Amino acid sequence: MAVRAILFDRDGTLVHDVPYNGDPRRVRLVPGARQALDEVRLHGVRTGVVSNQSGIGRGLLTHDAVRAVNARVDQLLGRFGTWRYCPHVAEAGCACRKPEPGLVLSACADLGVPARDAVVIGDIAADVGAAEAAGAQAILVPTPVTLPEEVERAPRVAGSLLDAVRLALS
Template identity: 60%
Template sequence: MNRPVPHDRRIRLVLFDRDGTLVEDVPYNGDPDLVRPVPHAGEALALLRARSIATGVVTNQSGVARGLLSTADVRRVNERVDALLGPFDAWAICPHGPDDGCHCRKPQPGMVLQAAARLGVPPDETAVIGDIGADVEAARRAGALGVLVPTPVTRPEETAAAEHVAPDLLTAVRALLPAGPPQGHVPDDERPPAVLSASDRRPR
């Protein structure tokens, strides 16, 4: 399945879901030693940073509201993610549960808007990459570009509904890159492809 990304859209900020998108999904993880980047995550982020595209993380952490995690647990795991894949320009964390009625928990757009505002980037120059429908819906509600990178937990209906889908994180990022090389040398096989195919994940 090929769903082209509009290359006339300038992207200055890419926000990533954390679990299942940047790092392997460990449900309600409070242990930094269990953090494992997904394949090619470092390479994908390096491509963005080479083009001076800002990066950030927007993550639902309802384990805090459920009493399964402390805010200190979340902070330690985030610090490990940042050590392995950062530094990220912005972090936005929602500690609320699904029934708390907050404006930050994806699919609400609060974290996307917060991160973009913090970095001075308009939502329409922002992309969100995630593995479930809530990630791309948060992007849509914020006025950002959403890209789904499906995993085994992504529901078929979420993949079917996503406007832009890619098979993996590296493909998703390459499809967002501006045409032409970054400052400095980039091998030909790292140029952005013409189309994008991907997925989304389960809300947290």
């Protein structure tokens, strides 16, 4: 089955994780991010970002600050087809916060792609869980915050973002 969309987690996957970052000047790409996105676009695959942003629900960030950081990522990597983020804290019990499927399903709807034709690339179990709950494929790219059991449970694991993109496109 050909992959028609790749959805990326933002923090820890596309950019280095800066907890509750609302400052676009603090955005730093992970190694290989630009090349990874170039390869995805070269294949004509649609792109999106799905990100938990509980700092909004905690009163540490505003929607405008999150959108400014997202815009900076677009500047550095080229425009994504959709941006979906959950502003809620975990205790809110919403359907959008990963590992729930809401962000993935919304992003796929935005892109006009069934979830079964999408791959979610992220760095923690919540990313994998959201993909699986939505019926999408998942690829985990471990970072220092990824727990060993998350790596063991992941259906597919890649050593870098670029490797994950190549795995998704193969």
